[in-house]
Amino acid sequence: MPPSLRRSARHARPVRSHGIVRTRLEEVHASEEPQRRPDVICVAVRFLSGRFHATPWDHHVNEGVPEWPISPWRMLRALTAALYTRCPELDRAVAEATLRKLVVPPLFTLPAASIGHTRHYLSSNTAKRTDAALTIDTFVALNHRDVIHVHWPVDLTDGERRALLMMAHGVSYLGRAESWCEIEVLDEADDRPEPNCAPLSEGGAASGSQSIRVLCPAESMRQADLERTTSSLQREGWNEPPGTRWVLYNRPGDALSPASSAVLATAQRPRPVVAELALGGSVLPLFTDAVLVAEQVRAAALSRHEAPSVTLSGKASDGDRLRDQHRHAHYLPDARGSGKRMSHVLVYAAAGFSGSEQAALARVSFLAQRHNRPTLDVVLSGFGDADDFRDVTPLFGVSTRWRSRTPFVLIRHPRRGQDAPRDQVARELRARGFPTPSEIIPIAGARLLDPSAGDSGVTRWIEFVMTRRGRGHPPGGFGFELVFPESVRGPILLGYGCHYGLGQFEALP
Incomplete structure (x- = not known):
């Protein structure tokens, strides 16, 4: 053992x-002394x-x-x-x-x-x-x-x-x-x-x-x-x-x-907001393919749910997109260990998962990858609150400094003097209830392999897949380091494709 x-x-x-x-x-x-308690x-x-x-x-x-x-x-x-x-x-x-x-x-x-x-x-x-x-x-x-x-x-x-x-x-x-x-x-x-x-x-x-x-x-x-x-x-x-x-x-x-x-379980346990899925297989997917794996996990979870799920799909009963400030599911690939390849997928929904949605996520046991790549094994690690994963992944940390882990993809094309990438980051933060950062610093790429390495050790944003399957090309991807005047609790997920692994920010010490 x-x-x-x-x-x-x-x-x-x-x-x-x-x-x-x-x-x-x-x-x-x-047989011991009567005055002495064993x-x-x-x-x-x-x-x-x-x-x-x-x-x-x-x-x-x-x-x-x-x-x-x-x-x-x-x-x-x-x-x-x-x-x-x-x-x-x-x-x-x-x-x-x-x-x-x-x-x-x-x-x-x-x-x-x-x-x-x-x-x-x-x-x-x-x-x-x-x-x-x-x-x-x-x-x-x-x-x-x-x-x-x-x-x-x-x-x-x-x-x-x-x-x-x-x-x-x-x-x-x-x-x-x-x-x-x-x-x-x-x-x-x-x-x-x-x-x-x-x-x-x-x-x-x-x-x-x-x-x-x-x-x-x-x-x-x-x-x-x-x-x-x-x-x-x-x-x-x-x-x-x-x-x-x-x-x-x-x-x-x-x-x-x-x-x-x-x-007892029904009365005392609130709805969990995070589900952790562990990935296994002969070759794990690269973290730069986060969008592709996130789409597959979403499709697998929906196929195992007996009825349409607003939380898992992000769509209302009439098929229209939800307008509830992103309270439905975010599918967040996570890379631990070496950081180059995905090891887990975290499914985060501020609205919480119902019993049937938890069962659907638990039934996801494999992902059939495209382009003759080996099938991935999937095992549910567990459910919990965001605080339960604070020490597990920096996505759910608490800090005054946050750094892009996957590219922040612009929602709209910048115009002269308007909608610059920094402005769109600030607008996205305000829409999600975060305070205005004191600094928004552009960075060259994601430090997946060695956080202490210089620019030569980063993964450039252009290396990430930034387009969902069958969708048009977005305006472009950028990365930033955010500095807040006070500690902010994660996750921070911003921009286009934030429900599919893009726009992730990780807490820095």
């Missing part, structure tokens, strides 16, 4: 608890995409049974992977001692969640293209802001706590690779909600709850058990991983309730 470092997650709101769980927490260290290590797990894809050990993937709560054995294996791949400076002896202490079955605080699934026909890698097997990918769906709290009733030294903190920050997913997550070890001063899922007590399951088997590490667990690969377990014929045990847990009866989670 290739985990990567992640930033800390925010804590979710407390979830109602079941009385039996509090009793269980007090019983874990019943230490509890609390770990917060947040799934960034709102999905947890994992199949319990004793079930086949096509049975459609999700793992919930997260198996402690799975968490310890993920921490072990982070130890070897992301924490080379960590003392192995201290880290392994920390993992051995976590063999105690933890308690969980589970947020509201539901079950979902997708169906895939996976190729059998034969010459016959239709030779495919149906695979059901079942997952637990929850609000991407909600947090699963894991309470381990153990005492850790300061060194062991630091080791756990470093390993937790090195875990980027749990279960299947698409279950992106952030894991944080909470401080003692942080709020900790009461557990609502705990090992079954001798009195049996509480009223309104259900008993489930959860795979936990055994007291006899060795470090080598955590390091075994799934292929080695299958090759050696193990029906259960060595160093594990099954523990019966008392889980709330409504822990996976479709009705409650659907109402």
Whole structure:
């Protein structure tokens, strides 16, 4: 597993608890001094995409049974992977001692969640293209802001706590690779909600709850058990991983309730205004072809929407163009990394996307390029607000200085003494509610490869495609650096073709 470092997650709101769980927490260290409250290590797990894809050990993937709560054995294996791949400076002896202490079955605080699934026909890698097997990918769906709290009733030294903190920050997913997550070890001063899922007590399951088997590490667990690969377990014929045990847990009866989670998501989540699509393929398109790719994404999204969409198309029901100050969709190709080739397409609409429009964008899975270029794979990365992408792309930054990233194409031909390129930029800014810049400085081209390079390192504006397919040639393309008297929040999209990737401005430090 290739985990990567992640930033800390925010804590979710407390979830109602079941009385039996509090009793269980007090019983874990019943043998200790009665005056001393046992230490509890609390770990917060947040799934960034709102999905947890994992199949319990004793079930086949096509049975459609999700793992919930997260198996402690799975968490310890993920921490072990982070130890070897992301924490080379960590003392192995201290880290392994920390993992051995976590063999105690933890308690969980589970947020509201539901079950979902997708169906895939996976190729059998034969010459016959239709030779495919149906695979059901079942997952637990929850609000991407909600947090699963894991309470381990153990005492850790300061060194062991630091080791756990470093390993937790090195875990980027749990279960299947698409279950992106952030894991944080909470401080003692942080709020900790009461557990609502705990090992079954001798009195049996509480009223309104259900008993489930959860795979936990055994007291006899060795470090080598955590390091075994799934292929080695299958090759050696193990029906259960060595160093594990099954523990019966008392889980709330409504822990996976479709009705409650659907109402919660509808009531609390506003319409997203940004959708991020990731591009893949053998050869990614050049960023200078932004207009061509933007048109293809728009056409693909409209073809997957069952009814005419004002937001996605930018046209009213009678076919006329909208006059609402550009609140409909902008299709914005984005180049990250080297900057020369497109890696993502951001779809931004100030009006927000409805549920059906979100579904249409999620169904865009490929783009068939023209002129015998290879087909592009498309994957929806997620939806969000403009602020959610501030640290992802400079298009949504906040700054007093902004620079053209794609050419600003004039809306009308300049006339003597009127409608000069600078005047058209200022007019476009006023029409979109931006303040008047104190300076509008012409620049020679886009700095795609090296922002610090001089004029020799820029991509000239004439190298960009500035005409939509089947349309006439616009008056011309220019680039500018804008300086505002106060910070301005992006995106800044101006001029002809601004809904198709032209006229982009990026925030400068």
